[in-house]
Structure formats: structure tokens, C-alpha cells
Amino acid sequence: MAKYEPLVRYLRRQKSAEVELSFRDIERIVGGLLLKASNDPLWWRVEDADTAPPQQRAFAQAGFTPRPELRAERVLFVRASRFGDRDASV
Template sequence: MAKYDPLRDHLKSDGRPLITLSFTTISRLVGGLPDSASDYRSWWSNQRGSSRYVQARAWRDAGYIAEPDLMSQMVLFRRG
């Protein structure tokens, strides 16, 4: 199991078109987030195929794109 598979599975099982999760909730799901997730919007890039963005595979494979808000430490996952 890959580190971000629990996030993918959570999003898939929820299935709503818009899902808002806190960084804390995501961190609990995946066993911790790197500091860069809180510091850099680019960590939440929706790019596929790059080994640099393995986390994006989780939400993209579930059918979502991530729209992070670093100030509120929340991520809106939107079907897309």
C-alpha cells in the first residue's frame, strides 16, 4: 500500500462532488504530511506522472483535483 492510498480510498468512498478536509485530517489518514504541505501550495499540485507529485496520484485517481488554502490549513477536493 502506498502512503497516500488511504486518502484516495477516503475520497472514493465519500464520492461527493466537493469535499473539504483539514490538513490535520489528511495527516491522520496518511500517517503524517511533510512540512512542505503546509508551506508550499505547489505541494498540492494536481500534476500526474511526476515522481515528485506522488501525493497527487491519490486524489487524481479518486477523480478529484485539490484546491488548498494554506492560511486555513484546508483542502477543497473538487470532482474534475
């Protein structure tokens, strides 16, 4: 998950309940290109299991649910509720 740690820190610092980022914004934050797999909605799932892909664990650790708009190449990150509704969009 080391690649996505800067994104976790960035999202945790945000005060608002929603944060919109373009794919380019995310690439700048993490210091590298997003994988081609990021064009698949399932890539953006939130999963906290040790066996989950690193980006999915990062979203979970940041406390945000990503809602990607793949054609527009942007993502709306919505702060997860305290009641565990982290993956309502996928």
C-alpha cells in the first residue's frame, strides 16, 4: 500500500465530507501513474482485508468511499459514515 499512502494522508487531512479529484490529481498525490485497471469500477472498491489490493485498503484506511466517473477521469471521494457504509456505491 506504500504507493497510496500519500493519498491516504491527503484524504485524512480534508475537512469536507466530499473531495473531488481528477485522475491526474491522484497521480500527482501518489507520485506515479494509475494502473490501467483503474478504468474498471471494481478497482475503486473499498476493502480492508489484508488480501485486498493496495488501493482498496488505502481507501478503507483513509475513511472515504470513491465514486469514480471513469469517462471524465475523476473521482468523488465521500467520507464513509461511522456506521460502516464504506462501499455503498459498488
